[in-house]
Amino acid sequence: MINPIDSEEKILKRIRRTRILRRIIKVFFMSVIVVWGIVSLFPMYWMFVTSFTYIGPSFTMRDIKWFPNPPTLQNYKDFMQLEAPWWIEKRPWQRWFLNSLLVALIPTLSNLIFDSMAGYSLAKLRFPGRNTLFWLIIITMMIPEFVPLIPLYKMMYDFNWINTYWALLFPGFAGVGGVFLFKQSIQTLPSSLIDAARIDGASEFKIFWKIVLPLSKPILALMGIVGFVGGWNSFFWPYLVTNSSEMFTIQVGLTGMMGAGAFGIPPGVEAYGEIFAGAVLAAIPVIVIFFAFQKYFVKGITVGAFKG
Amino acid sequence: MAEIKLENITKVFKVQRRRRTESVVAVDGMNLKIEDGEFLVLLGPSGCGKTTTLRIIAGLETPTEGRVFIGGKDVTEYPARERGIAMVFQDYALYPHMSVFENMSFALKNLKFPKDEIKKRVTETARMLGIENLLDRMPKELSGGQRQRVALGRAIVRKPQAYLFDEPLSNLDARLRIQMRAELKELHMKLGTTAVYVTHDQIEAMTLGDRIVVMRNGKIQQVGKPEEIYHRPANLFVANFIGTPPMCFFRVKVVDENGIKFLFKNGDTMTAPSKFWEKLSKYLEDEIIVGVRPEDIKPVDRNDGALNVFISSSEFVGTKILVNFKIGEERGIMEVEPEKANLIMVGKSLPITFNVEKLHLFDPETQKNIGVD
Ligand SMILES: Nc1ncnc2c1ncn2[C@@H]1O[C@H](COP(=O)(O)OP(=O)(O)OP(=O)(O)O)[C@@H](O)[C@H]1O
Numbered sequence A: 001m002i003n004p005i006d007s008e009e010k011i012l013k014r015i016r017r018t019r020i021l022r023r024i025i026k027v028f029f030m031s032v033i034v035v036w037g038i039v040s041l042f043p044m045y046w047m048f049v050t051s052f053t054y055i056g057p058s059f060t061m062r063d064i065k066w067f068p069n070p071p072t073l074q075n076y077k078d079f080m081q082l083e084a085p086w087w088i089e090k091r092p093w094q095r096w097f098l099n100s101l102l103v104a105l106i107p108t109l110s111n112l113i114f115d116s117m118a119g120y121s122l123a124k125l126r127f128p129g130r131n132t133l134f135w136l137i138i139i140t141m142m143i144p145e146f147v148p149l150i151p152l153y154k155m156m157y158d159f160n161w162i163n164t165y166w167a168l169l170f171p172g173f174a175g176v177g178g179v180f181l182f183k184q185s186i187q188t189l190p191s192s193l194i195d196a197a198r199i200d201g202a203s204e205f206k207i208f209w210k211i212v213l214p215l216s217k218p219i220l221a222l223m224g225i226v227g228f229v230g231g232w233n234s235f236f237w238p239y240l241v242t243n244s245s246e247m248f249t250i251q252v253g254l255t256g257m258m259g260a261g262a263f264g265i266p267p268g269v270e271a272y273g274e275i276f277a278g279a280v281l282a283a284i285p286v287i288v289i290f291f292a293f294q295k296y297f298v299k300g301i302t303v304g305a306f307k308g
Numbered sequence B: 001m002a003e004i005k006l007e008n009i010t011k012v013f014k015v016q017r018r019r020r021t022e023s024v025v026a027v028d029g030m031n032l033k034i035e036d037g038e039f040l041v042l043l044g045p046s047g048c049g050k051t052t053t054l055r056i057i058a059g060l061e062t063p064t065e066g067r068v069f070i071g072g073k074d075v076t077e078y079p080a081r082e083r084g085i086a087m088v089f090q091d092y093a094l095y096p097h098m099s100v101f102e103n104m105s106f107a108l109k110n111l112k113f114p115k116d117e118i119k120k121r122v123t124e125t126a127r128m129l130g131i132e133n134l135l136d137r138m139p140k141e142l143s144g145g146q147r148q149r150v151a152l153g154r155a156i157v158r159k160p161q162a163y164l165f166d167e168p169l170s171n172l173d174a175r176l177r178i179q180m181r182a183e184l185k186e187l188h189m190k191l192g193t194t195a196v197y198v199t200h201d202q203i204e205a206m207t208l209g210d211r212i213v214v215m216r217n218g219k220i221q222q223v224g225k226p227e228e229i230y231h232r233p234a235n236l237f238v239a240n241f242i243g244t245p246p247m248c249f250f251r252v253k254v255v256d257e258n259g260i261k262f263l264f265k266n267g268d269t270m271t272a273p274s275k276f277w278e279k280l281s282k283y284l285e286d287e288i289i290v291g292v293r294p295e296d297i298k299p300v301d302r303n304d305g306a307l308n309v310f311i312s313s314s315e316f317v318g319t320k321i322l323v324n325f326k327i328g329e330e331r332g333i334m335e336v337e338p339e340k341a342n343l344i345m346v347g348k349s350l351p352i353t354f355n356v357e358k359l360h361l362f363d364p365e366t367q368k369n370i371g372v373d
């Protein structure tokens, strides 16, 4: 509030003061962000640096190096067991990557198909029980993800699916979260578009394929990226339902390597160099995907703001 | 091209409200025959069931009762895509991810037309509507008027059996609306295809319609040519709904003093037109409602045989003066030529007469027009 009685000098002073205050606030927030960034990026940096550094068989936080000196690819060679003697049992790391790729891709694709269809029906089609179904979906979303793990495991066991791709892939084929997202986003499309397409002679499937899906591109991209990254990074479920090393995903495999005496690592050896090399390799797809689709990612978050 | 017939159409919506299911009767026992090539306008206030009627014809809504015929065929059970009709929506409903060309060719593609035929038809139609230079644009790169034309074009390319319009001009500004109204009329004369047009704008209805259907609460109030609706309204609702400024209504007592007369609330009397005498005889000593349009009320210089009214305000609107007046407690409005402005003095009384040939008489109970059968 500017008091009209105040002299010009006083007003100028006040303006200067608020300007300085604003700058201080800005600097404060910037430093918070920078600190937070450093803290969260540090493990990544450490992993990256360590993967290019020679470290001895015993390794603790005290041996931390800020720069690889000298840089070496030895850890990567060790991870891939390029120089391992023939009589050592090899770890199937290629299979781990392949399995991770399957776990990341297949459920994501099927999620895009099923969730978008279900979301469309809930958003735009009229059928008996629609509201009940929607509420069931909401309720399912409220349940913490660990609650159904045991019954689900029991089901996999009874189906004889443990340690098969069925167990790895099938439970993720459709998800209520995705259905909900698609429903919310498709609901923002004007119904007159769908009516117009009906009048224009399009079949129900064609309306979905040619009108609804193309207009859902941002949400498709968002779901695709989140699904891929989530699948690639998933650990607990693959860990639960696999028990032989050629069924492991890369996340499960890397974790397994930390247990001494397994996967070609002698007992008592903590092979952090190799593990970090594997972890860097495992992080590459996620980073690539994120940067490649960054544009859609941000767009997807603002989805719902539909303009005709 | 085809005629459309609605037989006993009723549509009831079930609406959930706090665990209770309520029924909304949107269309109530509607019977209507739309002739081949006719331009028929559905007119009525908001919520009277116009859109629902149109959607039932289109096949986007199934009637709760009754049957729909297009071209003599019972299409009640047909989905929209089998009915061969085109529809223009209020919000245009252009597909936002398709170019103008793709928008216009979508229906033809669904009908499996060959590519060159599609191209030919789309360019022809676009030329007719003056949008051939816009074919590569996306809908969001168009102005409101251009979108409107594309929406029209999308309907026209198909050469449908009938056009359905749901308030297609309501999103345009006033000037463009008048222009598009004229263009629509010309277009209909050129194409000669049956058209059903929904609006709540009575001027649009009057200028466009070969016939007008006035609706209220899902029921048809009157069907007729624009002049009929204007000059011979079937009931109070239609009389009140049509015309700007609206018709004035006065409650009068029917008395017999050397011929049948109307006794107004301020004590003045006026001789009833003799053509109504027979019909009025059964209302003697009863009240009826007299309706008169503002242009049929004139100020007069002399006092004999005139009504004395109290002038409450006046508005100059260019070609005429709108004068608000009162007879007793009842309000009325009349149109006065600017030359007679000197007669109008706000706060004073003024003798006026009605053009008795154009009086409308309504039964206050049934609300029906006594003068028309
Ligand atoms: N899908 C629906 N579900 C429930 N009620 C509906 C539905 N569609 C329309 N109604 C109701 O039916 C009645 C008629 O609606 P309609 O849309 O036909 O009116 P309208 O004459 O087109 O009005 P407007 O001029 O406002 O567009 C209204 O009371 C409306 O609330």
Ligand SMILES: [Mg+2]
Residues within 6 Å of the ligand: B050, B051, B052
């Ligand atoms: Mg409507």
